[in-house]
Amino acid sequence: xxxxxxxxxxxxxxxxxxxxxxxxxxxxxxxxxxxxxxxxxxxxxxxxxxxxxxxxxxxxxxxxxxxxxxxxxxxxxxxxxxxxxxxxxxxxxxxxxxxxxxxxxxxxxxxxxxxxxxxxxxxxxxxxxxxxxxxxxxxxxxxxxxxxxxxxxxxxxxxxxxxxxxxxxxxxxxxxxxxxxxxxxxxxxxxxxxxxxxxxxxxxxxxxxxxxxxxxxxxxxxxxxxxxxxxxxxxxxxxxxxxxxxxxxxxxxxxxxxxxxxxxxxxxxxxxxxxxxxxxxxxxxxxxxxxxxxxxxxxxxxxxxxxxxxxxxxxxxxx
Numbered sequence: 464x465x466x467x468x469x470x471x472x473x474x475x476x477x478x479x480x481x482x483x484x485x486x487x488x489x490x491x492x493x494x495x496x497x498x499x500x501x502x503x504x505x506x507x508x509x510x511x512x513x514x515x516x517x518x519x520x521x522x523x524x525x526x527x528x529x530x531x532x533x534x535x536x537x538x539x540x541x542x543x544x545x546x547x548x549x550x551x552x553x554x555x556x557x558x559x560x561x562x563x564x565x566x567x568x569x570x571x572x573x574x575x576x577x578x579x580x581x582x583x584x585x586x587x588x589x590x591x592x593x594x595x596x597x598x599x600x601x602x603x604x605x606x607x608x609x610x611x612x613x614x615x616x617x618x619x620x621x622x623x624x625x626x627x628x629x630x631x632x633x634x635x636x637x638x639x640x641x642x643x644x645x646x647x648x649x650x651x652x653x654x655x656x657x658x659x660x661x662x663x664x665x666x667x668x669x670x671x672x673x674x675x676x677x678x679x680x681x682x683x684x685x686x687x688x689x690x691x692x693x694x695x696x697x698x699x700x701x702x703x704x705x706x707x708x709x710x711x712x713x714x715x716x717x718x719x720x721x722x723x724x725x726x727x728x729x730x731x732x733x734x735x736x737x738x739x740x741x742x743x744x745x746x747x748x749x750x751x752x753x754x755x756x757x758x759x760x761x762x763x764x765x766x767x768x769x770x771x772x773x774x775x776x777x778x779x780x781x782x
Contacts, residue, residue, distance in 0.1 A: 464745055464754055466715045470775045471497040472506070472768050473722065473743060474709065475761030476516025476535075479558070483727040484762060492760040493517040496775060497743060503759060508781035512539075518765045519562045521569070523584075527774060531569060533559045538571065540587070543777040551587050553580065560613035561670070561766075565623065570615035572625075577609050579625060579655070593655060595625070595632070610653065616671045619693045623655040626671050626680070630660040650682075652695070661695050669708040670766075672719075675748070679719065681707030688721060688746065699750050704742055709766035717748040722764035723755075743767065 465471060473495045478484050493516035494509040509517050513534025520532040528543040536556050541548040558575035568590065571580040579593040595610040611628035618624050630651040650665030666684025673679075677698065678691040683706045690699040709722035723742045741758040758764060770778075 464716070464718065465497075465499060466713055468772060469713055469715065469769045470772065471711075471720055471743070472770055472775075472778075473497060473503070473758055473761075473764060474517050474520060474766040474768070475741065475758065475764045476513070476518065478727060478762045479515060479535075480727070485728075486760070486762055488515070490760060491516050491762070494778075495758070495760070496779075497756070501756060505760070506778050506781070508778065516761070516765075518559055520766065520768060521562050521564050523564050523567075527771060528777065531562060531564070533562050533571070535559050538562065538569070538582070543774060543781070546781060551582065553582065553589055556580070561615070563615055565615065565617045570623075572613050572615060574611060574613055577611070579612060579615050595627070595653070612653070613669055614671055615655075616673075618654075619673065619676070622657075625653045625655060626668055627651065627653050627660075628665075628667055630662050663689075663691075663695070663697075665689070667706075670710050670722075672710055672712060674712045674719065679710065679712070681710070681721070683707050688719075690750070701746060701750050701752075704740070704744060704755065709764055709768075711767050711769045713769060718753065719746045719748075720744075720767050720769070721746060722758075722767040724763040727763075 477488055477491050492505040492510050494506040495503040498504055518533045518535045520530055522530050530541045532539050535558055538551040539548055556573055560572040560574045563570045567584055569582040569584055573580050577595045581591040583590045610632045612625040614626040616624055628650045630649055649662050650668040651661045651663040653660050665682045669681040669683050671680050680689050682689045686703045686705050688701040688703055688707055692698055704723045706724040707721055708724050712719045721744045723744055725741050741761055741764050742755050743758055744755045745753045747753050
């Protein structure tokens with residue numbers, strides 16, 4: 464199920480809301496290698512980093528040993544070869560979801576503040592802060608002005624685009640048993656230059672991946688992996704075990720490795736059949752589920768990456 468020249472790492476963390484937690488922070492193994500024997504090995508260098516753990520990792524294809532990763536509140540540059548690391552000088556970051564490198568720029572989904580931050584990797588300085596909504600605006604009449612973007616990506620036409628939970632910028636809330644529960648919205652994509660939006664009617668979407676001329680996106684709230692054409696026409700909906708987040712596609716194996724996060728305690732009352740399990744699900748290009756494995760020692764999966772043998776060897780040596 465895994466190419467001999469590819470290796471899978473799972474990135475996870477503790478839940479941010481204390482009411483959802485079931486592990487102590489000391490038990491969180493934030494980056495784990497899924498080995499060929501179908502077991503998980505801790506990459507100990509990352510385990511104690513961040514209040515909750517690691518959220519996202521990226522690197523330039525031309526510089527695979529220079530990693531950028533985030534703990535959710537900071538961006539770290541790490542040289543896997545020399546083991547040198549430093550925090551980039553970027554302030555006002557919180558609840559970062561995905562980070563991506565596009566055309567030499569680092570794009571940060573600064574989700575808490577409803578903004579996208581663009582960093583020039585030559586100078587390592589902020590080039591632009593792209594405000595989507597009003598950030599932490601008070602809830603009024605069951606609404607909050609928030610797009611909730613969790614990823615910036617480049618389309619097949621080269622357009623910078625954000626994956627958002629609410630394409631109209633309004634997040635709805637319901638009051639249930641004296642608690643405010645988010646009502647996941649009309650998720651879709653927002654084109655940064657034109658401001659055009661496409662409503663895909665997704666519920667809390669995550670992790671756009673470009674796969675063989677298609678877009679693969681988790682419709683997380685509906686427990687599906689959706690496949691779209693270049694023109695954003697729905698091709699296929701695949702059922703998943705739960706809340707999809709984080710995925711990578713193997714060109715050599717033609718397999719998609721998908722992360723599934725355990726349903727949080729706050730939402731279990733609405734679906735008692737959904738068990739508290741984090742897992743890796745593997746789909747083939749014919750949209751068939753081929754295998755699944757439970758992922759231990761995290762409360763939520765944030766990302767899944769395929770890395771080279773050299774990258775794996777070096778992160779194992781980080782200490």
